[in-house]
Amino acid sequence: MKKILTLLLLAALSTFGQSEDESQIKAIYDAALTKGKAYDWLNHLSNQIGGRLSGSVQAQQAVDFTKVQLDSLGLDRVWLQPVLVPKWVRGTPEYAFIETSPGLTNTVPICALGGSVATPPAGIKANVVEVKKIGQLAELGRSNIEGKIVFYNREMDPTLINTFQAYSGCVDQRYSGAAEAAKYGAIGVIVRSMNLRLDDYPHTGSMSYGELPVPERIPAAAISTNGADLLSATLKLNPGMKFYFKQNCKQLEDVESYNVVGEIKGSRFPDEIMVVGGHLDSWDLGDGAHDDGAGCVQSMDVLNLLRITGYRPQRTLRVVLFMNEENGMRGGNKYAAIAKSIKERHVFALESDAGGFSPRGFSFDCSSSNFDRILGWSKLFEPYGVHSFKKGGSGADIGPLKNDEIVLAGLRPDSQRYFDHHHAENDTFEHVNKRELQLGTAAMASLVYLFDKYGIVIE
């Protein structure tokens, strides 16, 4: 038997309700496409602030900027939620070359992976062993790996239509490659960038040494896809070639940072909390425009658009700009821990963290009853082409809020171009299309509106 959180369901299912929903959603889209603030905010975040790695000056500037902007929206409450974050710094630009014979070198573009240790000050130079999978290390054994640089070169699978699947199929190389290679005596790791395109941008991203003791940790860097192809081809021609790289990145002490939170108190059900959010931190190489400046400004704009269209939420609606998704998840964990400790009841959370591209739909992590109900709303999204509703996955930052009741959701934009820019120097404002960004915001605001109006299904 199901209890519906609100009494409005019958009205909703009536023709009148349906047409009211259509009108409200149309009003949201019109407002997003003509009065949305997301694009201008993103311009500032990208071009006036730039990359916002946790603990950086830019991350703090982003906290300050978004708080001021939320303050200007006339919300009921805006606050900063302190959270201790890791501080990893890249240091001076990395440098690498392929040496086919002494003095004969080709420089290649690399960047340290986030969390990596530095090389010794003079860099390291060694023979290279190429593998496609971590599992190959065991086959090769210590005798073939010790003293060498392991080069992980598995490509993202271009035949997967959803590029996030292709990413998932490769990212273990980046995340665990160094820890695994170190066990066999490797002295460094080079990883092919998680990029479906051939170009010259190395793509950073988080890595972990797991339980590996500090003295055994080896430096890890990403190489651009063109660089990876060159390295692989050179290695085939000349297995005795050497690879040199140098990086002086460093893990510093944790520092205090913040989640930025803005809230409209619910008019009827203030204790039912809905969250819409993205993560405010980004990698340092680009400007974090798609990842995840886009998700932050869209989330902020959701509250702005509801206000513009005169919609007063009956449930409490919060925008949360999470800190430290990229290399620690401290913000998402802290937000959920506080919510739990003060017994807040979250009924719905929506994250946008897949880029500011043309939206195609949403993914949901929720009960079947809720998903069935959501499917019933898809007709409302059809005129906007955002009606691909799928089960599975939401967003990293809202994941810690999961319980038996809550509906978690993620905006799902077209994924084709995302990994051209992901964690790389070219994740910049000019690669975000204004209308595509706005349409994502409108889709998010429409979904929030429906959850606010109809609540969630309780089993």
Add this chain to the structure above:
Amino acid sequence: MKKILTLLLLAALSTFGQSEDESQIKAIYDAALTKGKAYDWLNHLSNQIGGRLSGSVQAQQAVDFTKVQLDSLGLDRVWLQPVLVPKWVRGTPEYAFIETSPGLTNTVPICALGGSVATPPAGIKANVVEVKKIGQLAELGRSNIEGKIVFYNREMDPTLINTFQAYSGCVDQRYSGAAEAAKYGAIGVIVRSMNLRLDDYPHTGSMSYGELPVPERIPAAAISTNGADLLSATLKLNPGMKFYFKQNCKQLEDVESYNVVGEIKGSRFPDEIMVVGGHLDSWDLGDGAHDDGAGCVQSMDVLNLLRITGYRPQRTLRVVLFMNEENGMRGGNKYAAIAKSIKERHVFALESDAGGFSPRGFSFDCSSSNFDRILGWSKLFEPYGVHSFKKGGSGADIGPLKNDEIVLAGLRPDSQRYFDHHHAENDTFEHVNKRELQLGTAAMASLVYLFDKYGIVIE
């Protein structure tokens, strides 16, 4: 009662048939994403040849290049179909400024509309009257228009999700604006570019003087959206301001050009012809990468992909690269006229002319019985996100093939970015994403495969 063109329908509806279709479509997608030639061909068309206005050297180079490429695919027959095309030339770059008072000027970016006459060699300078609609000319009357430049400034409606609808709602200004304004004594016309974005690119496009006698024709140019906003704002502050522009474009004698045609003869039903195509000509300002280099290379690649996947069509499959879609439609008309004169039976035609963006589905111009059948195929396209099938519209070049029997179709990519580049200097290769282009090709090849296998429904 319906007769099905092939005997294979029952097999098709069986589970076995369904799974065979799924496999073939998967094979097509895999081939498109790993072995497709479209992107490399487009690189050549855009960067080695460039803008291909009818009658230009570049248009001829494009004919030569694509014929050589089709020859290399081992088709059954490749040929050039002669067609006489108009030759309009832009001449030296246009020049324009806003003059708020004598000597105080702001230059603004303009370009002559395709088909426009030149200004006098010294240019024209006159007061400006701004209108939003052609209908306002009658309200203003000759006394307010005579001797002035009419400035059409209706914006594309940003709230329309399908940007082609927004284009349709504005393009009368560009196409008929000069002919209409001339009737009231205007001496020139400036039209706001058909662009949803604010930027500095003027967008050209075709215009017509209709039946207007040659001596009465007045020059017409497009102004960038930023330029249009500046002109409008200046005019409000200073209604006495003058606008100057100069262009020396010219209509020359018609010249001979070609449609490029490649054919795989049908193994079972050679007299049933299927066409897949785009238009080879483009405007001259950019490189015609999206419009319609993308459609041409995708169409060529459809035949390549079927070959790679070992699929031998039972119906005759032609790729047709039409000449002169932009300013005359001579190629499309000629192809249809020849087909009619030699009594060829065309059963299916598919055009790609909406840019090389991420595909969302197809539009169809066909009988209800055929459309119902096509809807039954949409499940096959769902895994690829290309299952938005709509009635209405196909492509300009294949339109002349229309009869009671044929199914006409158009690829429908995401339309959000199209008008950022349409007919402008920035319609260039780097704005085409390789995967998005490839996914369009794969969708087209899959649809061609299904029509080849199952034929069309005859009422």
